[in-house]
Amino acid sequence: MAKEREILNSVVPLDFTYNYRVGIPLEKYILGLAEGKLLGVACPSCKKVVTPPRSICGICNEKLDEWVEVGPEGTVENWTIGHVRLEKGEAKDNDEPVLIGMIKLDGATSLMPGLIEGMRPEELAAGARVRAVFKAEPEGSVRDLDHFEPA
């Protein structure tokens, strides 16, 4: 059988640049990281404490403007172990399994995803206590909260 002919395929690389305003609550959170602080906002109605902060509680339709400091320790509520990462659509095996926790920082009611280092995969479980580790030299970005380690 003749090899199936493939019709012409036009490859078009597009490189777009967008710029997004993060909003004042998130800016305040990022600036707080440089001082080693984790900031959240509390809902005046249902008392939930959200971090990273956002401006509105959708359940209560309230503005979130009561600032509180949360963490730096917290509890792992949910977790996964990543064996694969995606780089520009290509699945690649991680060199080491990556531990990712959904962490409830002390004083917060929301969960924050975070990388957990210094812990073996078999030690990771709901209820594990972890502590935020900040960059020694802050750069004014969300990456100033570098990872979590066992508390």
Place this chain on the structure above:
Amino acid sequence: MRNVAIAGVGYTNVFVSKRKDMNAPEMIAEAVDNAFRNTNLRPEDIDAIVIGNMQTFEGVNLPHLWASEHFCGVGKPVMRVATGGTTGMSVVHAAYYHIACGLYDTVLAIGWEKQSEGDSQVGLTGIVLPEALALVPLGLDMTGKQGMVFSGGGSTGAASFQAMSYLAKSGGTIEHIDKMAALERGNAALNPYAHLKVPNCKPEDIAATPIVSYPLRFGHTCPTSDGATCMVMCSAEKAPKIADKVAWINGLANCASEPTTGNLLEGLLTDPAEQMPAKIASKKAYEMAGITDPKKEIDMAEFYDGFAHQSMMWSERLGLFDEGKAPEMLDKGVMNLDGEMPVNPSGGVLCTNAIGASAMNRVSECALQIMGLAEGGHQVPKKVRNALAHGWGGLFQYVTVTVLGDTPRKM
């Protein structure tokens, strides 16, 4: 308000990972041509067209206008709808509104995706993580270790938290997810329009695939597909003139909550398996359809299950089983194609995922089951009077529900 029927369903001849022999509008035209087969209609009988595909996936921002000649759209009202993973069902709902309000009698509803022409993970970055995307220039590395969803393995990484929570709540095990996946891959082998088909798939076959993000294996995840679906929808007055067999849309609803876990900046929700919108939307849709006991009155269901644990989760959240009971029902064979509550006889999104068509295929498959026209051996071996179609997506928090029946609802 008037009742609305589905009079015809057309799929592309195949759903595959790369449709190389045609461009996107040509692929849409193939589904449109096939939709006319079950009807006495001609293209000039179509009053309006609603079409949808995923935002950003192919990088074409006005696909509905590019393809207008290919779906009988020249000189007619055309509307594009895009709501993420639920797009296909939102298209059906928009077409329903066109007809139910009395403005149009006969409407084409089209859902399509040609995922091979774009980068789906880049597309998802702009959909699943709009807030996180805003953080890229501020230090969030989407491709390195800080890209939390990415290091967890793309959308599978995000879904793994939902799977963990579902298993903890239901008492189900990773073996149940293997079993659910095997059931659907096996069903897909009986569906000529399915993408991933594994005849007589066994849970051991799924269990042999590697873990992507614990507890989800490669075998628990959906493919990326190229394909299109077109449905002819019409008013109750038109239905008998158009087709011998129709299915009725008797209830519909959608619901969003705030973004849920899986985002860097999630909302107040902390449990991605809670899925409150599924409970609210299904309750509304059942009420509209006059269904008082879905456990008894719904005969089969098609769920949006990008990941295999979800078919168990949705069957509970949408009221077909009590909370936590799905693993037991799966073990008892209730969810099998010949069971009491067949789930995804088509193989579901788990086996065929041309995203803009995925949520529409839930509706079209329920319609074909009601009409008795499901091809290739995946027709369930019992009379289907009422069927449940479900779409899911957004930021893990948006749900669409459609209840179909073999007779129109009482107005």
